[in-house]
Amino acid sequence: MSFTGINESDVDRMYLTLKKEAEDGGYRLNPDVDFTKNLIRGLLKNEQRYGYRACPCRLASGRAAEDLDIVCPCDYRDMDINDFDACYCALYVSDAIAQGGKTVSSVPERRPPRSDRGKRTAVHTISTGPVPALPLPVWRCRVCGYLCAREQPPGICPICKVTKDRFERFI
Amino acid sequence: MAVEHVDGKDKGNVMLFALSTCGWCGKTKDLLRQMGVRFDYVFVDLLEGKEQDDAMNTVEKFNPHGSFPTLVIHDKLAIIGFREQEIREALGP
Numbered sequence: 160m161s162f163t164g165i166n167e168s169d170v171d172r173m174y175l176t177l178k179k180e181a182e183d184g185g186y187r188l189n190p191d192v193d194f195t196k197n198l199i200r201g202l203l204k205n206e207q208r209y210g211y212r213a214c215p216c217r218l219a220s221g222r223a224a225e226d227l228d229i230v231c232p233c234d235y236r237d238m239d240i241n242d243f244d245a246c247y248c249a250l251y252v253s254d255a256i257a258q259g260g261k262t263v264s265s266v267p268e269r270r271p272p273r274s275d276r277g278k279r280t281a282v283h284t285i286s287t288g289p290v291p292a293l294p295l296p297v298w299r300c301r302v303c304g305y306l307c308a309r310e311q312p313p314g315i316c317p318i319c320k321v322t323k324d325r326f327e328r329f330i
Numbered sequence: 331m332a333v334e335h336v337d338g339k340d341k342g343n344v345m346l347f348a349l350s351t352c353g354w355c356g357k358t359k360d361l362l363r364q365m366g367v368r369f370d371y372v373f374v375d376l377l378e379g380k381e382q383d384d385a386m387n388t389v390e391k392f393n394p395h396g397s398f399p400t401l402v403i404h405d406k407l408a409i410i411g412f413r414e415q416e417i418r419e420a421l422g423p
Contacts (some may be wrong), residue, residue, distance in 0.1 A: 268395045
């Protein structure tokens with residue numbers, strides 16, 4: 160599908176950027192380039208109409224705070240790659256699929272339904288018992304799990320390149 | 331609601347709820363076309379306000395997750411996601 164106002168040279172440029180960023184962080188883009196570029200057109204379309212790159216396979220609300228979990232790469236990507244060899248929209252895939260040993264199939268939705276959203280803080284809360292006093296807080300990237308101990312989370316996750324607002328206080 | 335109609339073999343009421351940007355929705359639509367089945371589809375992301383809300387309520391009735399694609403067959407069976415074999419079995423020759 161093509162969309163009005165989406166420039167093909169932007170699609171090609173974004174494809175190369177995402178591919179490099181993915182591979183630098185140990186991730187893989189879907190090897191089906193046509194399918195992948197189609198998803199990129201969707202991401203650019205969503206950026207144009209909502210102001211952020213919401214998952215092309217999910218209905219965005221248009222309200223950034225409510226959709227933070229589905230801004231690509233989404234909070235569910237790594238779990239879906241582990242369990243189903245691809246993220247929900249199949250932009251990112253496992254090594255097995257990237258190398259052609261497996262094919263992608265439909266991934267069930269793990270994002271909570273509309274009625275259960277907004278209660279998303281508890282997803283990764285793990286009971287740890289008493290925690291020793293630390294000189295700095297520990298921040299966790301909700302997308303890739305990267306941890307760092309510093310006053311504030313980094314502006315960009317060094318592993319998966321998501322922005323600061325995707326970090327949560329971990330300890 | 332901006333429902334698009336695709337002509338083909340009459341297999342009863344076949345309604346596809348899709349997103350215009352979704353790769354799996356596109357594959358589902360292509361499969362139905364290739365099977366030559368008569369169906370209707372709507373891009374829910376292109377609807378606005380109450381129309382979009384109404385469409386989502388219908389999708390959630392068949393698929394509580396409200397995910398796409400949701401293919402509703404005969405107003406009762408829902409196939410969620412691009413499940414080629416299930417679609418072929420439900421609407422095959």
